[in-house]
Amino acid sequence: MDTTGNNNQVMVDLTRVTRTFPPDVQALVDVSLQVNRGELLFLTGMSGAGKTTLLRLISGIEKPTKGYVEVSGMDLSKISRARLQKLRRLIGVAYQDFKLLPERTVAQNIAVSMEVAYRSRLFIRKQTRDLLAQLHIVDKHNTRADKLSRGEQQRVALARAVANKPDLILADEPTGNLDAESTELVMDLFHRCNESGTTILIATHDSSIYNRPDSRIVTLDCGRIVATKQDADKDTSEPVQYGPETLFTDCLKLLDKDTSEPVQYEPDGEES
């Protein structure tokens, strides 16, 4: 892994990031993570592990209590409001709760991310149609967002994240409400984006989507990175072991342990 901090190569660089919420919730503890440009990375861990918080830190919605967050070579704590806004236009985020505008149509919802970047009408229309086709919801073009099923809303949120051709895509549980077939569509879309050079971070506990051999998988537990599974032909930064006895990691037990000790890797399927 690149540890020299070469900013041209690194898209996201977290250095010893800690985020606590009052009264004393430790959402992230001393997390260091580098994501290279063009990488497709899975972030796993059970509910409450800190996946959403990590993504929010990267998009600058949340600020770290300690540590540094750098995106595209810029320290988020130091950049101006205007630079942050510009950066956000280069990051497509699919939120866990979708954040769709209920009384707007599907097309209008998708257009938002492109409108704030002052894209042309033509571009917006074309991108919207293309994405709806790829996600098999063309017929929902003019449907109000609140009239869609959860699965359809999820795909619209995803289309909005991808529409402006961002450099970085952050997807929070993008397949949480989808059936196997739709999940396949969504993953195809991600892979197409990734192939054209987009860096993608996917927070998920859906083992079916990250049981592919070709991507890095980072596992969080109680706010700490407990395991990293690397692509087979690259080094693993931390040893990964699979063990049947750690199906569910007990937070309290983990906190008592010395955390430098390698922790066994086991994807959880807790979140519903």
Add this chain to the structure above:
Amino acid sequence: MNFLFAVFSQAGRNLLQTWRTQILSLMTITLSVLIFSFFYLVYTNALQAGEQLGDDLRLIVYLDEEAVPALQEQYREKILKFDRVERIEFISSLQAFNRFKDQLDEDQDILADIPQDFLPPSIEVYPVRSLDALSRIKRFSDYLQTLPGVIKVQYGREWVERFYTFIELLRIVVILSGSLLVLTTTFMMAHSIRLTLFTRQKELELLHLVGASNSYIRMPFFLEGGLLGLFGSLAGIAALYLLFNWTQLRFAGSALLGMFSFNFFPLPVIAMIIAMAIILCACGSFSSTRKILSR
């Protein structure tokens, strides 16, 4: 191009979403502009009338004896020391007598036995025809009274003072209605922005998340305020114009209207009022949106 399109479509969308409040704002602005421009119109016309009446405005300073040219020069100097005047005329006893005789016309013979110097000589001072001069006329008269050889100073005191208080009152009313205009427009703007923030909370939040620039978020509000100001003031001025024409027709031929000529605002003044309303509303709405940026 894309920027303008984005601004216009945002503003249009917002107007559609909150048209009820927008109409309320529009009516408030119209009414405020109407009230302000009504008083302003009365004021400007009163000023004009004052200048027309100024022809009759003069101070007559009665002297106890005829002023020889050297003395006339002294008087002239002393009068000018107090204020600029339009004209100073010295009237001898004889001139006064002749004027009187002319006024009597057919009854001139009653003057036959009366000596020609029975009327005192006088100085007629015509002050500059301006409101400032009007406001100083009492002091002017008091000053003239102190000059040597002056018996009495006469002027249309009551009329001048009444007119002057009327103009002063109007001036205050104009200032008050102007402040009312400023207050109501900024208040209405702040109110409608608050409502907009409430109805569009989710959307504004999302705009922050997807990295909308400050101008993307604020320009539509600026545009919206400007449009409200434009249409509000246009409607207000139009209403005043109708009212003006109606009064002209209604009171046509009446004595008062016969005496003075009433005029509507000239175009530059109309343009000024409209521009003022636009700037007020646009800035009011723009500055109220500072709140949404500091979140």
